[in-house]
Amino acid sequence: MKRIAIIFIGILLLTVSCQKSDICIESEPSTPRLVIKFMDENRPARTKAVEGFNAKAKDSDFYYSSAITDTIAMLPLLTTNDSTTYEFFIHQGDSLKTESVTLKFAYSSEDQYISRACGFRDRFENLEATLENNQWIKNITIPDSISIKDEKNTHLYIYH
Amino acid sequence: MKKIPIYIFIISFFGVSFTAFSQEDTRIDTLIYKEKYGFRLGIDLSKPVRSFIDKNYTGIEINGDYRLTENFYPAAELGHENYTFNENNFTGSSEGQYLKLGVNYNVYKNWIGMQNEIYTGLRYGFSTFTEQLDEYTIYKKDHYFPPDVRESGEKFSGLTAHWIEFRIGLKAEVLNNLFLGVHTEVKRMITDKSPSGFANLWIPGFNERYESTEFGVGWGYSISYMIPFRKKDRKEKQ
Numbered sequence: 001m002k003r004i005a006i007i008f009i010g011i012l013l014l015t016v017s018c019q020k021s022d023i024c025i026e027s028e029p030s031t032p033r034l035v036i037k038f039m040d041e042n043r044p045a046r047t048k049a050v051e052g053f054n055a056k057a058k059d060s061d062f063y064y065s066s067a068i069t070d071t072i073a074m075l076p077l078l079t080t081n082d083s084t085t086y087e088f089f090i091h092q093g094d095s096l097k098t099e100s101v102t103l104k105f106a107y108s109s110e111d112q113y114i115s116r117a118c119g120f121r122d123r124f125e126n127l128e129a130t131l132e133n134n135q136w137i138k139n140i141t142i143p144d145s146i147s148i149k150d151e152k153n154t155h156l157y158i159y160h
Numbered sequence: 161m162k163k164i165p166i167y168i169f170i171i172s173f174f175g176v177s178f179t180a181f182s183q184e185d186t187r188i189d190t191l192i193y194k195e196k197y198g199f200r201l202g203i204d205l206s207k208p209v210r211s212f213i214d215k216n217y218t219g220i221e222i223n224g225d226y227r228l229t230e231n232f233y234p235a236a237e238l239g240h241e242n243y244t245f246n247e248n249n250f251t252g253s254s255e256g257q258y259l260k261l262g263v264n265y266n267v268y269k270n271w272i273g274m275q276n277e278i279y280t281g282l283r284y285g286f287s288t289f290t291e292q293l294d295e296y297t298i299y300k301k302d303h304y305f306p307p308d309v310r311e312s313g314e315k316f317s318g319l320t321a322h323w324i325e326f327r328i329g330l331k332a333e334v335l336n337n338l339f340l341g342v343h344t345e346v347k348r349m350i351t352d353k354s355p356s357g358f359a360n361l362w363i364p365g366f367n368e369r370y371e372s373t374e375f376g377v378g379w380g381y382s383i384s385y386m387i388p389f390r391k392k393d394r395k396e397k398q
Binding site (some may be wrong): 011022024057059078080111117118120 | 241247248249250296297299300301302304305308346351357358359361370371372384
């Protein structure tokens with residue numbers, strides 16, 4: 001009898017104190033960034049490194065400095081708006097003069113529930129890009145029917 | 161085995177120290193005793209208490225059981241709950257009602273004239289509820305742009321859940337026909353209908369609904385009153 005009471009109290013305490021807490025792990029998909037690859041305009045199938053690439057969004061006071069290598073840039077898009085405008089700077093040629101271009105990315109976005117721990121993320125569709133004050137880009141292409149739902153594929157190719 | 165210290169131990173759960181024992185049996189001869197059989201109606205006390213101390217919760221539950229045979233008590237619970245959840249990246253609430261149907265089996269052999277129970281029970285639980293998403297922040301790994309916090313208020317209605325519940329509990333008759341009980345629950349979801357674009361996070365009668373498991377837990381303590389309508393011979397083995 002005493003044993004039953006003790007087992008009962010044990011189970012009671014366990015059920016009362018049981019609290020699972022999930023964490024949002026790094027590998028969970030989050031709102032994807034725009035993945036851009038820099039290609040050689042003379043040999044369009046090959047990537048071409050950009051020198052000293054910098055990007056600054058019109059809505060920010062700071063340069064975006066992460067996720068940029070010689071040939072790939074991954075840039076965050078605004079989820080609060082249906083377009084994001086960036087200025088891209090590179091060092092061109094032997095004199096390493098800075099050249100810039102303004103790119104406006106337009107898209108539609110959609111919420112998606114991930115999990116209790118992570119909450120909601122956004123995905124983007126119908127990407128369009130327009131250029132202004134262009135000093136160094138020769139051409140841009142967007143793969144057909146691309147939807148920005150992860151960072152595994154390239155969403156935009158820039159030829160220079 | 162000392163039974164009196166165990167009774168006091170059980171009753172002391174509730175901070176009261178009743179030592180009255182009911183003496184309702186009618187002795188016909190020295191070997192046959194009559195026990196009360198009746199219908200018991202009560203309320204769960206843990207839910208109103210939690211409603212008072214937890215500003216995210218309101219709830220109420222009534223319960224009932226009926227002594228069918230010496231140890232079998234068909235039982236049911238009916239409740240309504242409303243819970244606000246605050247997760248890391250969003251807030252919302254869940255509100256609805258539930259019904260549980262099942263049976264308790266008393267494993268405790270009472271002294272003559274006692275009506276206490278240590279029981280195990282099974283329930284089939286069913287809930288209909290509505291969830292609401294209040295506010296959420298778009299999850300992104302970089303912090304280049306400021307956080308995107310959105311107000312929603314979107315309601316997801318017509319949600320349902322079915323589960324099986326296993327219980328262990330105690331019930332003690334502390335005054336004539338008045339019982340105090342405490343129990344713990346382990347439950348397993350059978351099916352729950354998820355809203356599209358969201359998830360079931362908290363289900364009335366089931367409590368937290370985690371994605372990683374089909375199981376849940378719960379507990380409660382209750383007070384109930386018995387309306388006896390017959391007496392039956394207690395089968396005494398010699």
